[in-house]
Amino acid sequence: MKVFAVLLLAVATASAGVLPKAPVHPRDRTASIQGRITNGKEAVAEQFPYQVGLSFSSSQGGWWCGGSIIAANWVVTAAHCTDGATSVTASYGATVRTNPKFTQTISSSDFIQHESYLSLxxxxxxxxxxxxxxxxxxxxxxxxLPAIASSYSTYVGQTAVASGWGLVSDSATSVAPNLQYVDLTVISNTVCQQTFGSLIVTSRVICVATPNAQSTCQGDSGGPLALDSTLIGITSFGSADGCESGAPAAFTRVTYYLDWIKENSGVSA
Structure with a gap:
């Protein structure tokens, strides 16, 4: 059974921050992956060497996410992927999901989840x-990673690439063996707020348009959004209406967290 982590936001008044649509994390709470990025292209070997597959385990079951290698001993992913997990098996160098170059099993004691992560x-x-x-x-x-600077590009209008092994469609049930990718155009946060509201879409978030039902989907969580071989986003959430609904897809904005990454890992551009 495919379960979305639906976030419900209770608000007292109809303000600009109200959620027009509830966001959902594309985290797959099953032991296996079903599908891939919706309507994407099949990756070839060595096309995304930074892509990592992450199979999380917990007392409540398992789920699949993606991640990105940012140093020889560090992977970055989404907090909603590590949240509640006791360990993870990381698969490296895989195009065919079941055939990685090698794997590592890592305890949650080696997770650094953002101290102010708030799922709501x-x-x-x-x-x-x-x-x-x-x-x-x-x-x-x-x-x-982007270089630490006093100001950063919004990337609006630029085309970035997302990759992962998430669902091929909202109704998918079959396993997709190969890594998928899709080119997506960054949109302004103002446009994205029209779907998710300003309480959700802040300066910490970067959004992309999803025309032609091309989008990240369940199972892609934590994976990369890359521009010119630089990580600019971490797959975070989409619309409860589905991955093929045409609603924007949202990512954690990496430039906002460059100082946090450096402080906790020592890694910077």
């Missing part, structure tokens, strides 16, 4: 995973 408003949806040191190759390598 999808605030600070970012976590770091400290891993045993890996060796880089053509199939397994890090992705660059």
């Amino acid at each position: 408003t999808v605030r600070n949806d970012i976590s770091l995973i400290k891993t045993p040191t890996i060796s880089f190759s053509a199939a397994v390598n890090k992705i660059a």
